[in-house]
Amino acid sequence: MAFVTNVPVFLAMFLASFWTAASELKGSFDDNFSIMWAEDHFKTSEDGRIWHLSLDKETGCGFQTKQRYRFGWFSMKVKLVGGDSAGVVTAYYMCSENGAGPERDEIDFEFLGNRSGQPYTIQTNVYKNGTGGREMRHQLWFDPTEDYHSYSVLWNNHQLVFFVDRVPVRVYKNSDKANHFFPNEKPMYLFSSIWNADDWATRGGLDKTDWKKAPFVSSYKDFSVDGCRWEDTYPACVSTTTENWWDQYDAWHLSETQKKDYAWVERNLVVYDYCKDSDRYPTPPAECSVSPWS
Numbered sequence: 001m002a003f004v005t006n007v008p009v010f011l012a013m014f015l016a017s018f019w020t021a022a023s024e025l026k027g028s029f030d031d032n033f034s035i036m037w038a039e040d041h042f043k044t045s046e047d048g049r050i051w052h053l054s055l056d057k058e059t060g061c062g063f064q065t066k067q068r069y070r071f072g073w074f075s076m077k078v079k080l081v082g083g084d085s086a087g088v089v090t091a092y093y094m095c096s097e098n099g100a101g102p103e104r105d106e107i108d109f110e111f112l113g114n115r116s117g118q119p120y121t122i123q124t125n126v127y128k129n130g131t132g133g134r135e136m137r138h139q140l141w142f143d144p145t146e147d148y149h150s151y152s153v154l155w156n157n158h159q160l161v162f163f164v165d166r167v168p169v170r171v172y173k174n175s176d177k178a179n180h181f182f183p184n185e186k187p188m189y190l191f192s193s194i195w196n197a198d199d200w201a202t203r204g205g206l207d208k209t210d211w212k213k214a215p216f217v218s219s220y221k222d223f224s225v226d227g228c229r230w231e232d233t234y235p236a237c238v239s240t241t242t243e244n245w246w247d248q249y250d251a252w253h254l255s256e257t258q259k260k261d262y263a264w265v266e267r268n269l270v271v272y273d274y275c276k277d278s279d280r281y282p283t284p285p286a287e288c289s290v291s292p293w294s
């Protein structure tokens with residue numbers, strides 16, 4: 001399938017006041033992040049603003065925030081590995097733990113590389129207490145390897161929204177009943193990494209990573225957080241404070257403009273939705289019946 005080109009005009013209409021609160025991080029990489037592994041595969045531009053993660057046959061690389069956050073707006077601009085990147089996965093995610101512990105909460109963006117000229121797919125997933133399996137896959141309406149685009153998460157006690165350049169591509173709602181699907185208790189670190197996943201990522205593992213094309217490099221800039229740092233004194237991280245725009249009524253559901261964008265995404269870009277995969281889930285999981293439109 002080719003890139004979707006008929007981007008509707010309303011994508012150009014952005015909300016003004018709602019979004020102005022996010023502020024870029026000041027200070028150096030070291031103030032807010034640490035390298036998780038393979039320091040020699042991590043480079044920054046001379047001014048320190050752009051970060052490059054590289055993958056070769058030896059290893060990939062990753063970084064994480066030093067702080068944990070509970071609720072907020074998390075955003076970063078990413079330019080993905082270009083050319084033939086089949087098998088390569090660039091991940092950008094939040095997780096309550098440093099490892100893949102059995103009780104972790106997690107919010108994932110994964111970018112699955114492809115053969116040259118073939119569209120990239122983004123996969124999103126949500127874990128609660130170690131249970132994931134909630135994948136959705138979308139195509140993008142642009143080539144994410146040509147330029148930086150922003151990928152963001154809005155997270156409060158009412159909804160979790162995945163944004164690509166301010167277009168909501170996935171809405172994952174809490175329900176008003178106690179449930180086992182909405183991650184809202186555990187603070188999370190933010191991570192990014194690049195790794196080889198040619199056992200599954202591209203056409204179910206049929207397309208293997210071509211190491212002659214290595215190193216594969218993904219680049220990052222403009223990380224911004226407007227959220228609640230877990231260390232902040234109580235009750236800053238409680239979802240009922242009135243100080244934070246991301247916790248206010250307007251951020252509990254999509255705006256009218258966002259609903260239009262989201263409807264367009266639903267019609268044109270969804271490649272896979274676990275809620276509709278009846279082979280895998282003969283009875284759709286509970287969260288699939290919570291309407292994203294409410």
Ligand SMILES: *[C@@H]1O[C@H](CO)[C@@H](O)[C@H](O)[C@H]1NC(C)=O
Nearest residue numbers: 025027031032067225226229
């Ligand atoms: C980044 O680190 C600085 C220095 O430790 C700190 O003041 C700031 O709050 C941190 N930013 C975030 C978003 O955690």
Ligand SMILES: *[C@@H]1O[C@H](CO)[C@@H](O)[C@H](O)[C@H]1NC(C)=O
Nearest residue numbers: 102103104128129130131180
């Ligand atoms: C989380 O999962 C573990 C098993 O991995 C289980 O023992 C525990 O009860 C679960 N906690 C909640 C709050 O559901």
Ligand SMILES: *[C@@H]1O[C@H](CO)[C@@H](O)[C@H](O)[C@H]1NC(C)=O
Nearest residue numbers: 001112114118119121202203
């Ligand atoms: C790669 O390109 C093929 C052919 O267009 C497409 O079917 C597939 O969804 C793309 N993405 C991945 C991750 O395989």
